Amino acid sequence: MATITAPTAGHIATGEAHAHEMSFLRKYIFSTDHKIIGIQFLIMSLVFLLVGGLLAMVIRWQLGFPGQAMPGGGVLPDTMAPDGIVLPEFYNALVTMHGTFMVFFAIMPLLVGVFGNYLIPLKIGAPDMAFPRINMASFWIAVPAGIMMIAGFVVEGGHAAAGWTAYAPLSERADLTGVSMGQILWCISLIILGLSSILGSFNYITTVINLRAPGMHWFRLPLSIWALFVTAILVLLAMPILSGAIIMLLFDQTLGTHFFGPAQGGQPLLWQHLFWFFGHPEVYILILPAMGFASDIIANGSRKPVFGYASMVFAILAIAVLGWGVWGHHMFMSGMNPTLGTSFMISTMLIAVPSAIKVFNWLGTIWGGSVRFHVPMLHAVAFVSMFIIGGLSGIFMASTPVDIYIHDTYFIVAHLHYVLFGGSLFAIFAAISYWYPKMFGRMMNPFWAKVHFVITFIAYNGVFFPMHQLGLQGHMRRIFDPNEYEFLQHLQGINTFISISAFVLFAAQFIFAINFIASWFVGAKAPDNPWDDNGLEWTVASPPPHGNFATIPRVFRGPYEYSSPLVEEDFLPQNRELPPQPAASAAHT
Amino acid sequence: MEKAKHAHPNYIGIFFFLAALTAVELGVAFLPWPKMVLILLLIFLAIWKAALVALYYMHLRYEPNRLRLLAIAPLPLAVILVVAVTREFRW
Amino acid sequence: MAHATAMLDDDMMAPPRGYEQGMGVYNEKLGMWVFLGSEVMFFTALIGAYIILRVAHPDAWKPPGEVLNVPLTAINTFLLICSSVTMVKAFAAIQDGNLAGLKRWLIATVLIGAGFVGVQVFEYMHLMSVGFVPSEGLYGSTFYTMTGFHGFHVTVGVICMIYVTWRAFRGKYSAADHRGVEVVGLYWHFVDLVWIILFTIVYLI
Amino acid sequence: MNWLLPPGASTFAGEIDWLYYVILWVTGIAFVATEVALVWFLIRYRARPGVRARYYHGNNKAEVVWTSVTAIAVLVLGLMSAGGWNRIKGRDSVPPNAFPVIVHAKQFEWEITYPGPDLQLGTADDFTVRNQLHVPVDRAINATLTSEDAIHSFFVPAWRIKQDAVPGMRIQVWFQPTQTGEFEIACAELCGLGHYRMRGSVTVHSEEEFDRWHRNGGQLALGQ
Numbered sequence A: 001m002a003t004i005t006a007p008t009a010g011h012i013a014t015g016e017a018h019a020h021e022m023s024f025l026r027k028y029i030f031s032t033d034h035k036i037i038g039i040q041f042l043i044m045s046l047v048f049l050l051v052g053g054l055l056a057m058v059i060r061w062q063l064g065f066p067g068q069a070m071p072g073g074g075v076l077p078d079t080m081a082p083d084g085i086v087l088p089e090f091y092n093a094l095v096t097m098h099g100t101f102m103v104f105f106a107i108m109p110l111l112v113g114v115f116g117n118y119l120i121p122l123k124i125g126a127p128d129m130a131f132p133r134i135n136m137a138s139f140w141i142a143v144p145a146g147i148m149m150i151a152g153f154v155v156e157g158g159h160a161a162a163g164w165t166a167y168a169p170l171s172e173r174a175d176l177t178g179v180s181m182g183q184i185l186w187c188i189s190l191i192i193l194g195l196s197s198i199l200g201s202f203n204y205i206t207t208v209i210n211l212r213a214p215g216m217h218w219f220r221l222p223l224s225i226w227a228l229f230v231t232a233i234l235v236l237l238a239m240p241i242l243s244g245a246i247i248m249l250l251f252d253q254t255l256g257t258h259f260f261g262p263a264q265g266g267q268p269l270l271w272q273h274l275f276w277f278f279g280h281p282e283v284y285i286l287i288l289p290a291m292g293f294a295s296d297i298i299a300n301g302s303r304k305p306v307f308g309y310a311s312m313v314f315a316i317l318a319i320a321v322l323g324w325g326v327w328g329h330h331m332f333m334s335g336m337n338p339t340l341g342t343s344f345m346i347s348t349m350l351i352a353v354p355s356a357i358k359v360f361n362w363l364g365t366i367w368g369g370s371v372r373f374h375v376p377m378l379h380a381v382a383f384v385s386m387f388i389i390g391g392l393s394g395i396f397m398a399s400t401p402v403d404i405y406i407h408d409t410y411f412i413v414a415h416l417h418y419v420l421f422g423g424s425l426f427a428i429f430a431a432i433s434y435w436y437p438k439m440f441g442r443m444m445n446p447f448w449a450k451v452h453f454v455i456t457f458i459a460y461n462g463v464f465f466p467m468h469q470l471g472l473q474g475h476m477r478r479i480f481d482p483n484e485y486e487f488l489q490h491l492q493g494i495n496t497f498i499s500i501s502a503f504v505l506f507a508a509q510f511i512f513a514i515n516f517i518a519s520w521f522v523g524a525k526a527p528d529n530p531w532d533d534n535g536l537e538w539t540v541a542s543p544p545p546h547g548n549f550a551t552i553p554r555v556f557r558g559p560y561e562y563s564s565p566l567v568e569e570d571f572l573p574q575n576r577e578l579p580p581q582p583a584a585s586a587a588h589t
Numbered sequence B: 001m002e003k004a005k006h007a008h009p010n011y012i013g014i015f016f017f018l019a020a021l022t023a024v025e026l027g028v029a030f031l032p033w034p035k036m037v038l039i040l041l042l043i044f045l046a047i048w049k050a051a052l053v054a055l056y057y058m059h060l061r062y063e064p065n066r067l068r069l070l071a072i073a074p075l076p077l078a079v080i081l082v083v084a085v086t087r088e089f090r091w
Numbered sequence C: 001m002a003h004a005t006a007m008l009d010d011d012m013m014a015p016p017r018g019y020e021q022g023m024g025v026y027n028e029k030l031g032m033w034v035f036l037g038s039e040v041m042f043f044t045a046l047i048g049a050y051i052i053l054r055v056a057h058p059d060a061w062k063p064p065g066e067v068l069n070v071p072l073t074a075i076n077t078f079l080l081i082c083s084s085v086t087m088v089k090a091f092a093a094i095q096d097g098n099l100a101g102l103k104r105w106l107i108a109t110v111l112i113g114a115g116f117v118g119v120q121v122f123e124y125m126h127l128m129s130v131g132f133v134p135s136e137g138l139y140g141s142t143f144y145t146m147t148g149f150h151g152f153h154v155t156v157g158v159i160c161m162i163y164v165t166w167r168a169f170r171g172k173y174s175a176a177d178h179r180g181v182e183v184v185g186l187y188w189h190f191v192d193l194v195w196i197i198l199f200t201i202v203y204l205i
Numbered sequence D: 001m002n003w004l005l006p007p008g009a010s011t012f013a014g015e016i017d018w019l020y021y022v023i024l025w026v027t028g029i030a031f032v033a034t035e036v037a038l039v040w041f042l043i044r045y046r047a048r049p050g051v052r053a054r055y056y057h058g059n060n061k062a063e064v065v066w067t068s069v070t071a072i073a074v075l076v077l078g079l080m081s082a083g084g085w086n087r088i089k090g091r092d093s094v095p096p097n098a099f100p101v102i103v104h105a106k107q108f109e110w111e112i113t114y115p116g117p118d119l120q121l122g123t124a125d126d127f128t129v130r131n132q133l134h135v136p137v138d139r140a141i142n143a144t145l146t147s148e149d150a151i152h153s154f155f156v157p158a159w160r161i162k163q164d165a166v167p168g169m170r171i172q173v174w175f176q177p178t179q180t181g182e183f184e185i186a187c188a189e190l191c192g193l194g195h196y197r198m199r200g201s202v203t204v205h206s207e208e209e210f211d212r213w214h215r216n217g218g219q220l221a222l223g224q
């Protein structure tokens, strides 16, 4: 089954083909091997995913059973939850840190840090990243950022409590929240994390531009690589905006400058503009790689070439370009110039078009296929169906008059979880189960993986679908106790239902965690190419050796030549050289 | 793109040019002209100087077109941000 | 300048061999340009905030020369231009394989760069002593943030330059491979370029 | 329980709710069409022995069709929304004869300032009431939103109106209630510890009742 690697032009540039003896420290801790760094990111971000999930459970406890003692909550200090009863100031910190951990420390590193690192060199046929040491630095800079962000919980005054969007002046004046050190740590941690992301992304960009194997021209790149490449550009250009804005916020807090505080002419709206000028590209950073993985996996699962490869690429580019011109849709109610609001509404509406192109092309890919329901495919299909819901709810909010009503309600919370959990996280589950055999040389248990999928899919919809209904009844977000309001009291039943679903959802994730950890040690040995995929990474051993390829592979075709009439099997690896054939006889092989 | 191995651009010449432009800037800044004219003039001079540095000292002039494009790619974003947000106050 | 054609016989200053046609330059240079893209956006945040605040509150700023010392800064600007030309001379020297010239010009660059930082520190101390502090309205806030982060970049540049100089003294560069000199040079000129913009909008307008 | 939007009580409710339902229909159709197609394809094209997938790379005509249909749909929705937005939030949408009030938000209450009998704000006879907004029915009200400390958001769900109150800014928002009765003001923007209980009440009076209340400087209980 293994394909013969064709003799290659050129020579090995930087990577050593043979792993030589290295100390444990060099090999697994301060490794410059992109595969090890990818796995390090994987472990780190799964831990943060767990942290974010735990915080969500406390949030759901409070909303589902307000004012009641949380089981096991007694371990929390009195400044957070005396006798297990959540305090309002703790609640605000919970929401803030849930959003922060999930967006910056879980989903973004999972998509970009893990798969950007692991897949880019393997899929383009390079021995490693262009700058392996900077790559290592990018991981080891992220670690202290994470530790600092966790440390915020135990400092005096509690953790940052101004929302993950940290709107000024709430975030810059300690007297308004009672939080000072927590917010400062939040700022510094994100500045450091930003540096880490920038170091990672300029590495990816250089690698993709300069180190594609011969024959891997732009329109033969797998869509996952296209997506990661474009995402890296977005990270590169968006993160420094956030860093700059946060630095100003930090100076407002510590040096007494006046950027965002109105006392001496600062502009609270300036913070929002800067934050969302970063923030909207950021949400596309969180979805584009997911779309890329889904494309790869759906083509594989359907045994069919991707429908409309070129339009998929152009849709990615269009999303990335248009994504810079829509940030104002988060600020329709902020007091922004209403004429500006109208322009942002139109651009936001337009950005739905490339997403629609992608959805239709996924459908087109499945159409006429021969669908294998392996675990990654299940998650990828769930991704498509859930992203449709999340994307369509975005249209409601894009419409300025409707947003007047639903802005800052649970409708937004529903939207963001449909795109972030239903979108990004399902695609991450898909990608982890797809590339797990390559990463660890073992298969995950398919039975338990399917159980995990089914429970997650059902419980997830039980958590987030009813949130639309809450939002339509006017239920505001970020409130500690909706029962303060008469018009929300009749919604307690829904809130309790959501919470119970959330606990089920959380519990189901342990199936995944155990499967993930146990398979590492006892999973069935993985073949080189368990999914019959065409990508270059599947032509080398699982896990691939240091330096990836014995010689730089040569690429003869695009990555999605499934069910090609040229060969017997229903897949045709990118680097298999076919003997020249007369075109006529090729048709009936 | 002169073929000769030792032909360098006239770096010293550029240096004197930059110094002269700086002197002009200093002169212009304190002219009693309308503020708007001064601002436009000064920005024009600054861009001129910046372009000299990018083209010669950073030798963009001698790089492939693709790299030049990459170098200026972020600039439109800066313009979009500033133009849109200033419309909050002046339009 | 003809380095692309001049270096035909070396590997390191050419795009990586054996791969698809990429950007047409070697990795470190491409990487630095990509990184500079992110620096552009960082300064966009700071300078953009300044422009926006200034449009919103034009009278929070004093006329040029009233608070800030323009002649002193003009000298500093001149210093930075000087350091740019010494840098590029260092680059030209090593292109010709002139290691002695490289060392000489690099030392000059380090010294002038450090001089710039020194003058800026002096300027800060003076301004603070007369009460112009970062919390002094929008003027102080934007002034210190923008020039401070520029100064920080210059400092980082000087440190990198010291490292490159140290390597030059160990004979690590040659006509065939002087990637470090060129790449740090790009960064250095970029910082100079940012100063050109800052000098105009902060001190002269 | 109402599974769609709760009843509205201002002139904006009709327009906003209508737009909401239009979008619900458009996205609903897109939703059903795509999800049904997805499930149907998955079942119809499941792997079966001896059946090979079609070797097919796409179809430009199909791309053009779905791209333009979506583009037209979203553009039409956008244009439909633009009109309503201008009528509700446009800078010069406030009716000239609107009754002026100032709503000053601070942690964690709403201070509402009414003009005295001269109907002019900023004069000595203004009076201020905490957390209670009293307005006449069927008359446009022009509220000027200001904030003391953090950003708050003035939200009256029944009126379908929401507007942030930003420190350092004076933001105008207007509305015209269509029903008398009691409603709630919510704060919709995270503003600190007490954000969740920054609640105010709205009383919409009939015209005469409001006049009586107003003449008494908001001090006296309303005689029935």
Ligand code: HEA
Binding pocket: A165, A283, A284, A286, A287, A329, A330, A348, A349, A351, A352, A353, A355, A356, A359, A387, A388, A389, A390, A391, A392, A394, A395, A397, A398, A399, A403, A406, A407, A408, A412, A415, A416, A419, A420, A423, A424, D026, D027, D030, D031, D034, D070, D073, D074
């Ligand atoms: C992965 C992340 C992600 C993605 C991909 C998106 C995608 C979109 N988002 Fe979302 N958004 C968030 C993450 C994301 N968002 C987050 C985190 C917030 C909240 C932040 C906070 O305040 O905390 C938010 C908030 C948010 C707001 C602000 C709401 C408010 O605060 O009042 C708006 C408003 O316009 C919006 C719109 C959109 C739109 C139009 C899209 C579009 O790109 C969607 C396009 C997709 C489709 C439309 C579906 C597929 C298409 C079809 C099936 C074809 C048929 C369609 C039609 C005919 C319409 N989003």
Ligand code: HEA
Binding pocket: A046, A047, A049, A050, A052, A053, A054, A056, A057, A059, A060, A095, A096, A098, A099, A100, A102, A103, A107, A163, A164, A165, A413, A416, A417, A420, A421, A424, A425, A463, A476, A477, A478, A479, A480, A502, A505, A506, A509, A512, A513, A514, A516, A517
């Ligand atoms: C990607 C992002 C992401 C994800 C996955 C989630 C997941 C969840 N979120 Fe989150 N949420 C946000 C992003 C996300 N959220 C953001 C940005 C906000 C806005 C914040 C703000 O307003 O500032 C928000 C706000 C938010 C609120 C609103 C709070 C409020 O406004 O008052 C609520 C309320 O119910 C909520 C609930 C949940 C729940 C129940 C989950 C559940 O899905 C959680 C389920 C659990 C897990 C997913 C963990 C699983 C663990 C593993 C898989 C680990 C395996 C480990 C190993 C192998 C070692 N979220």
Ligand code: CUA
Binding pocket: D105, D108, D151, D152, D153, D187, D188, D189, D190, D191, D192, D194, D195, D196, D198
């Ligand atoms: Cu005031 Cu929330």
Ligand SMILES: [Cu+2]
Binding pocket: A279, A280, A283, A326, A327, A329, A330
């Ligand atoms: Cu957005």
